[in-house]
Amino acid sequence: MLEAVIHGMIISFGLILPLGVQNIFVFNQGALHPKFRSALPVIITASLCDTLLIAAAVGGVSLIVLSVEWVAPVLYGAGVVFLSFMGWKTWTGIPEEGEVKVLSMRGQVVYALSVSLLNPHAIMDTIGVIGTSSLQYGGGERWAFAAATAGVSWLWFTGLAGAGRLLGRADSSGRFVRLLNKISALLIWAVAIYMGMQLTANL
Template identity: 30%
Template structure:
């Protein structure tokens, strides 16, 4: 029964994580740049662990009854994504993204980490997927089975973020071409802009 519950949790978590989103777009780009990979994967995974555990523990119901909190995150996230979209659009226009990835760049460590935290904790969709959705899907389970389900979902998060940060290097030959970076920046700008506008015009469920 442990395996069945864990597999269900894993597939559920993977289904919610493996999609085009602002956080994944940021993580993929940093993976291509080879900047602070462990820190980024750790921040995203640990944040998911905290949020998923909160959802499993029933925090989703509490937050659902406090809509003002979600609204604050909604508008803060929209502003953050709009700023990121403009920055990416500027990089795409001028073609000034870093074209020679390095293993570490300590001068940008603080900026990268703060941006990663922003994409994680100022993204209302993260709360909807991890706290509300996974929390709701865990309701049929009880006792230890609920946490076996959670273990599967947590594993999916760790596997996913480790894969796109460290696995992005497989795409590096393509990104030796500076135009590829400009296309990526343009796609990131479009993605961030889309989610920013969506947050502003579409009320969260």
């Protein structure tokens, strides 16, 4: 049981640490909102979405998806389009000097849902890595593995928003946040290019 928990935590950290669309959004909302509790909607929504995807993958969706040949190319193709668009949104949505762009609770939830559940790259990571890794365990161990991976998401998003809030306080001009957004947009486009290469390899 302990082995499954540690394995789940390591895999989850490995997948969640890279700077993706979801991470960028959670961090930015933490940085832009005047109070940490104002960013709770995005933290809870992103964490719940990850938990749902992990539960589905561990519950057997991975076996179904990976057994259908056309699913992977379709997801990779959708991932290229999605990430290209999100990179553009990240770049063009950078606040100007002295401007603050914060989302309402509804806006946070809707946007977090889109970058969590409509992100083919995240879906492929969950199904292809977490789902298949869970197959080596059975019964309670498999769900302990799933709980560990999901638990990391909850802790990570909470810490990420908290780090954003600390940065928001230290960087009142918003210059660092704008620079981070530009770098983030470039990284998102780089991932889109990588997924395009994966799509080509799968055709």
